Ligand code: NAD
């Protein structure tokens with residue numbers, strides 16, 4: 001590979017703060033990488049009138065991988081939907097066809113007391129949520145109208161076709177096969193026709209993966225089991241909306257939303273890497289944000305898009321060492337700043 005190009009799309013709120021720490025870690029590795037930055041989200045809207053300007057999308061397309069911060073700005077919440085910051089990440093996921101979102105949740109040594117679960121329950125967590133990212137109620141037809149009774153009405157269509165389910169199911173099985181061989185498909189097939197199709201197709205795909213043990217669980221039960229006995233989960237495969245909700249829940253089980261990275265992959269190995277959290281307007285600009293999720297997202301980028309597995313291992317080990325040494329941001333019960341947390345990871349590298 002010629003020198004890989006990394007697009008840095010830091011975005012809004014704490015996005016730039018945590019992405020800066022991830023960038024420092026990448027720089028310290030001394031790899032042959034080039035970086036190009038562009039505005040995205042509310043920052044881009046302010047500068048150019050659109051949350052995903054053509055130049056930003058063009059950079060994302062040209063890049064070998066994208067390191068994304070977060071988008072979202074309360075001041076933009078009343079804009080027409082197409083101009084809101086969130087449309088930038090939704091647009092990138094759709095345009096880049098990054099349909100497979102991997103959200104690993106594992107407990108780092110010493111963080112049992114940061115979890116809201118009992119330490120012995122939290123200690124057992126090592127799971128990955130494989131979330132479908134290009135379909136579901138997110139991208140179905142949506143609208144508002146005044147109905148026959150004269151009432152305001154809104155709707156968002158939940159839909160998947162069998163090919164969309166099949167390709168994410170395959171990622172689920174492949175992921176489980178490389179881990180502990182257990183795949184739990186989460187749906188709501190007792191109520192939703194979309195989910196019944198999902199379940200039917202997942203069962204069909206299972207025929208190609210005889211070594212993986214497949215189970216099915218309704219999403220309400222899955223939410224309960226995630227706090228009752230999360231150690232029982234290995235790989236979860238689910239739709240866009242359920243995956244969004246369950247991953248925020250899983251993050252707190254392992255200590256904080258500031259700990260969960262993600263990789264959003266297309267069919268060819270190109271990826272967009274981002275923490276699962278948002279722009280956190282309540283703490284933005286205060287140096288309080290936990291940069292671990294962003295740093296761990298950079299590690300996932302090294303592993304999944306850049307063929308740098310050893311460097312990824314190094315970064316993950318450095319995060320573990322920094323936490324083991326007791327350096328913690330406020331979300332983990334400490335008082336380290338975003339920069340100090342980054343410094344500790346760099347020192348451990
Ligand atoms: P959020 O994830 O931004 O924040 C939820 C809570 O978690 C807040 O109290 C916040 O302070 C805390 N938190 C989040 N990340 C943290 C970190 N790294 N360290 C310490 N604490 C952290 O979710 P929200 O408040 O529902 O949304 C805020 C904005 O972000 C909204 O505009 C939303 O649409 C957007 N959002 C964007 C993304 C994304 O860019 N992928 C993801 C989620 C939410």
Ligand code: IPM
Pocket residue numbers: 086089090244276278
């Ligand atoms: C996430 C976020 C996004 C989602 C929003 C900002 C569109 O919550 O990445 O988890 O719902 O996918």
Ligand code: MN
Pocket residue numbers: 244245248276
């Ligand atoms: Mn989310």
